[in-house]
Amino acid sequence: xxxxxxxxxxxxxxxxxxxxxxxxxxxxxxxxxxxxxxxxxxxxxxxxxxxxxxxxxxxxxxxxxxxxxxxxxxxxxxxxxxxxxxxxxxxxxxxxxxxxxxxxxxxxxxxxxxxxxxxxxxxxxxxxxxxxxxxxxxxxxxxxxxxxxxxxxxxxxxxxxxxxxxxxxxxxxxxxxxxxxxxxxxxxxxxxxxxxxxxxxxxxxxxxxxxxxxxxxxxxxxxxxxxxxxxxxxxxxxxxxxxxxxxxxxxxxxxxxxxxxxxxxxxxxxxxxxxxxxxxxxxxxxxxxxxxxxxxxxxxxxxxxxxxxxxxxxxxxxxxxxxxxxxxxxxxxxxxxxxxxxxxxxxxxxxxxxxxxxxxxxxxxxxxxxxxxxxxxxxxxxxxxxxxxxxxxxxxxxxxxxxxxxxxxxxxxxxxxxxxxxxxxxxxxxxxxxxxxxxxxxxxxxxxxxxxxxxxxxxxxxxxxxxxxxxxxxxxxxxxxxxxxxxxxxxxxxxxxxxxxxxxxxxxxxxxxxxxxxxxxxxxxxxxxxxxxxxxxxxxxxxxxxxxxxxxxxxxxxxxxxxxxxxxxxxxxxxxxxxxxxxxxxxxxxxxxxxxx
RNA sequence: CCCCUCGUAGUUUAAUGGAUAGAACAUCGGCCUUCUAAGCCGAAUACGAAGGUUCGAUUCCUUCCGAGGGGACCA
Numbered sequence: 001x002x003x004x005x006x007x008x009x010x011x012x013x014x015x016x017x018x019x020x021x022x023x024x025x026x027x028x029x030x031x032x033x034x035x036x037x038x039x040x041x042x043x044x045x046x047x048x049x050x051x052x053x054x055x056x057x058x059x060x061x062x063x064x065x066x067x068x069x070x071x072x073x074x075x076x077x078x079x080x081x082x083x084x085x086x087x088x089x090x091x092x093x094x095x096x097x098x099x100x101x102x103x104x105x106x107x108x109x110x111x112x113x114x115x116x117x118x119x120x121x122x123x124x125x126x127x128x129x130x131x132x133x134x135x136x137x138x139x140x141x142x143x144x145x146x147x148x149x150x151x152x153x154x155x156x157x158x159x160x161x162x163x164x165x166x167x168x169x170x171x172x173x174x175x176x177x178x179x180x181x182x183x184x185x186x187x188x189x190x191x192x193x194x195x196x197x198x199x200x201x202x203x204x205x206x207x208x209x210x211x212x213x214x215x216x217x218x219x220x221x222x223x224x225x226x227x228x229x230x231x232x233x234x235x236x237x238x239x240x241x242x243x244x245x246x247x248x249x250x251x252x253x254x255x256x257x258x259x260x261x262x263x264x265x266x267x268x269x270x271x272x273x274x275x276x277x278x279x280x281x282x283x284x285x286x287x288x289x290x291x292x293x294x295x296x297x298x299x300x301x302x303x304x305x306x307x308x309x310x311x312x313x314x315x316x317x318x319x320x321x322x323x324x325x326x327x328x329x330x331x332x333x334x335x336x337x338x339x340x341x342x343x344x345x346x347x348x349x350x351x352x353x354x355x356x357x358x359x360x361x362x363x364x365x366x367x368x369x370x371x372x373x374x375x376x377x378x379x380x381x382x383x384x385x386x387x388x389x390x391x392x393x394x395x396x397x398x399x400x401x402x403x404x405x406x407x408x409x410x411x412x413x414x415x416x417x418x419x420x421x422x423x424x425x426x427x428x429x430x431x432x433x434x435x436x437x438x439x440x441x442x443x444x445x446x447x448x449x450x451x452x453x454x455x456x457x458x459x460x461x462x463x464x465x466x467x468x469x470x471x472x473x474x475x476x477x478x479x480x481x482x483x484x485x486x487x488x489x490x491x492x493x494x495x496x497x498x499x500x501x502x503x504x505x506x507x508x509x510x511x512x513x514x515x516x517x518x519x520x521x522x523x524x525x526x527x528x529x530x531x532x533x534x535x536x537x538x539x540x541x542x543x544x545x546x547x548x549x550x551x552x553x554x555x556x557x558x559x560x561x562x563x564x565x566x567x568x569x570x571x572x573x574x575x576x577x578x579x580x581x582x583x584x585x586x587x588x589x590x591x592x593x594x595x596x597x
Numbered sequence: 598c599c600c601c602u603c604g605u606a607g608u609u610u611a612a613u614g615g616a617u618a619g620a621a622c623a624u625c626g627g628c629c630u631u632c633u634a635a636g637c638c639g640a641a642u643a644c645g646a647a648g649g650u651u652c653g654a655u656u657c658c659u660u661c662c663g664a665g666g667g668g669a670c671c672a
Contacts, residue, residue: 042616048652288672311669313669322600324667325669327670331670336672362666364667367666457609476610483633491633533613548620552637597633
């Protein structure tokens with residue numbers, strides 16, 4: 001839609017635009033505020049500084065050209081003179097009903113009824129694929145997200161990563177990319193050793209083997225905290241833990257390694273269950289242990305060209321590239337996380353023929369990944385621009401970051417059950433749902449609340465959450481959108497599905513109808529922007545606005561009590577199309593719809 | 598000391614250099630005999646400070662103030 005309007009503008013100002021050194025992409029088409037039509041452009045204001053005329057004057061001249069290009073007005077701008085027919089055709093093609101010039105120099109575009117009808121028909125035809133584009137067709141992208149550690153609890157941080165990552169995946173799919181979902185999880189290292197040590201210090205409860213994995217992992221995490229605290233206090237214990245660490249690396253066939261393996265198995269089962277609950281199934285799982293050997297090799301291979309020796313370690317000296325210096329191999333010859341991340345990156349490209357690899361992590365790793373990417377490009381120029389780090393902010397509790405070492409972290413499973421409790425309280429007791437229905441409502445509403453909260457903030461910003469008023473179930477929230485969807489579903493059930501054919505008799509005259517239909521027409525542009533900017537919060541804002549417009553429509557334009565049969569059917573089509581778009585948009589956020597609530 | 602984020606109503610936040618800075622929660626006031634009131638309609642309240650660039654700055658640049666993060670063998 002935007003692209004078509006851009007073309008029309010170009011018909012008129014093309015030459016002048018080029019002379020001014022501006023590019024086609026500089027022609028901005030934006031969604032206009034409600035009372036200023038549907039789309040608007042500021043080209044006149046952009047030209048003002050260059051041609052030294054007032055923006056209003058320029059805008060008026062452009063408008064004359066748009067309205068009837070043969071106008072006999074003195075043209076001090078030397079605008080292009082496309083034939084009247086070409087402009088008329090362009091306008092007709094993009095179904096712009098009228099244009100308007102408004103201070104300080106905006107040119108506004110109003111959709112015609114044709115846009116509304118075409119949009120409804122497009123939505124009906126494309127269904128779940130409405131909003132998809134072909135931008136990434138034939139291209140492959142891998143998104144790495146989640147990244148928990150075994151032998152430790154999954155925390156809110158991982159929850160944020162998982163939810164954000166899933167949304168990135170969905171956005172790229174909507175852009176037409178083939179997406180590979182990857183997880184990189186820590187299953188080696190001191191923290192794993194600490195946890196294993198802690199576990200072996202205390203008799204486990206008699207019925208331990210009968211516990212489910214959630215409960216087992218809670219116990220394991222307690223033992224991890226204990227081991228972690230003991231590590232700093234006692235040299236003898238430190239020695240024991242380091243020994244366990246060695247046994248794990250060497251896969252020594254002893255009690256330590258066997259215990260480690262057992263906990264690792266529970267952890268992975270637990271992880272998969274938690275991720276499944278969040279709607280995530282990975283295509284490729286990379287345990288840290290898998291890249292360990294490769295990490296050493298890759299550093300040694302490039303030892304003198306990219307890396308250098310310093311204080312006994314092998315480092316990448318980032319200072320000369322304006323970055324920090326990072327250790328890749330310790331003086332004992334062990335690979336650090338940087339070496340492992342590097343090996344992982346190379347492995348990803350060699351396993352899949354990727355056009356792009358995205359890694360999402362928390363913001364603290366921003367500088368670190370700059371270095372990793374730099375080194376990667378030094379290894380092979382073809383990696384340039386293909387490895388992308390997307391940082392996201394913390395989920396803070398009362399403005400403070402929590403420490404996993406001290407056992408302060410909020411567990412992912414706890415936060416989910418907290419959300420479910422809230423959702424349960426909200427269920428209308430007058431409505432008699434079956435037990436299964438009730439359970440479905442609780443789960444989906446809770447997930448919608450959680451996911452929307454996480455995704456509605458800009459990625460790189462921290463989310464400060466107050467446990468008291470944390471998950472919102474009304475207002476700017478996921479459940480609000482679900483609720484709107486449920487209302488639509490309920491109407492359709494009552495009135496019955498309808499097909500108006502080509503909709504040729506229908507007309508949307510009330511402002512609530514027009515605004516709703518306009519918003520539907522803009523959905524594709526929104527998805528495109530959200531995908532290109534990797535910004536799901538754009539989708540959140542759009543969906544909330546759309547749901548609000550629907551609720552307003554619902555309040556002011558009755559379907560059952562429409563004036564006549566055509567209006568009734570037109571409105572029902574509008575409602576059904578809205579339902580489809582809400583569903584598609586929620587899908588981009590990884591939120592499932594439901595039929596009643 | 599160096600580098601990176603971020604400062605918007607009481608709170609949580611939005612706005613590719615543009616129109617009256619948009620919402621939500623909380624507060625106050627209306628609307629359920631009428632398609633699900635988790636809703637609708639309305640009121641009130643905000644760009645950390647000072648300069649600069651621009652027709653136009655919350656947005657870009659500089660300085661200051663404030664918060665957080667990163668900077669050698671932990672991830």
